[in-house]
Amino acid sequence: MSSTIGxxxxxxxxxxxxxxxxxxxxxxxxxxxxxxxxxxxxNRSVQEIVGYMKQIVSFLERMNVKAILVxxxxxxxxxLNYIKNIxxxxxxxxxxxxxxxxxxxxxxxxxxxxxTRATVSSLAYTLAIKRYSxxxxxxxxxxxxxxxxxxxxxxKEVLIKALTIYLEPLVKAEIDxxxxxxxxxxxxxxxxxxxxxxxxNKEIKIVDPAIYAVEELLxxxxxxxxTERGTGEIRxxxxxxxxxxxxxxxxxISRPIKVKHINLREEGExxxxxx
Ligand code: DGL
Numbered sequence: 001m002s003s004t005i006g007x008x009x010x011x012x013x014x015x016x017x018x019x020x021x022x023x024x025x026x027x028x029x030x031x032x033x034x035x036x037x038x039x040x041x042x043n044r045s046v047q048e049i050v051g052y053m054k055q056i057v058s059f060l061e062r063m064n065v066k067a068i069l070v071x072x073x074x075x076x077x078x079x080l081n082y083i084k085n086i087x088x089x090x091x092x093x094x095x096x097x098x099x100x101x102x103x104x105x106x107x108x109x110x111x112x113x114x115x116t117r118a119t120v121s122s123l124a125y126t127l128a129i130k131r132y133s134x135x136x137x138x139x140x141x142x143x144x145x146x147x148x149x150x151x152x153x154x155x156k157e158v159l160i161k162a163l164t165i166y167l168e169p170l171v172k173a174e175i176d177x178x179x180x181x182x183x184x185x186x187x188x189x190x191x192x193x194x195x196x197x198x199x200x201n202k203e204i205k206i207v208d209p210a211i212y213a214v215e216e217l218l219x220x221x222x223x224x225x226x227t228e229r230g231t232g233e234i235r236x237x238x239x240x241x242x243x244x245x246x247x248x249x250x251x252x253i254s255r256p257i258k259v260k261h262i263n264l265r266e267e268g269e270x271x272x273x274x275x
Contacts, residue, residue, distance in 0.1 A: 013187070097209070099125070111129060111139070171200045236260070
């Protein structure tokens with residue numbers, strides 16, 4: 001059995017989940033797939049997301065991973081239930097573990113979910129949270145500009161303005177908890193916290209689903225007796241430009257990384273080595 005965990009996202013967002021995994025289990029080997037050629041996922045249909053996820057999952061299976069962590073809320077919301085039925089490996093998304101853990105916190109009454117358009121339209125967070133805690137109110141708000149802002153960099157004033165606008169309806173609805181329902185958004189955690197606290201004068205608990213998903217994955221692996229440890233080796237693959245992804249990801253992951261380009265349509269054939 002391999003000791004590698006497969007992680008994927010449309011781009012840089014899944015690095016927030018990867019970072020959480022490294023923090024808790026630095027010994028795990030990882031293959032990270034960034035499907036940048038199809039990004040942003042947040043504007044795509046269920047059929048498209050299912051199609052991309054099938055290709056990524058089958059690539060990860062060929063790479064012989066022991067489990068898959070879906071580091072993308074949009075894929076977790078739109079495609080995971082379907083993919084689970086056709087994959088024999090343990091596969092964990094971001095939404096279900098979060099909904100389950102939130103139900104254990106009795107003081108949470110009203111939750112705001114900031115997410116991509118596709119995740120919000122699917123109502124996946126609302127449905128999952130209500131299944132565990134029918135009395136909690138959930139308000140979802142899409143923030144379509146944030147993923148392109150993170151991927152392409154944007155001036156601080158523009159970012160703060162957009163975040164302030166996106167957060168306003170959630171603050172007005174008097175949420176006590178905010179779920180960062182897109183794995184890209186924790187990269188703006190500092191800005192989001194300071195807008196809530198300084199601009200809106202609200203102390204709102206901010207939830208990063210990565211924490212619960214990583215915890216659940218490690219527990220599940222232990223429960224089913226998959227205990228092989230790796231050496232903390234991380235391999236990156238992208239369906240887009242390997243040089244570009246490497247340049248951007250290095251900033252967030254704070255270490256030089258090696259990225260390979262893959263064309264998932266051509267059976268995951270490896271094209272170019274970068275560095
Ligand atoms: N980071 C992903 C998510 O959690 C995808 C964002 C996108 O590509 O739109 O939803």
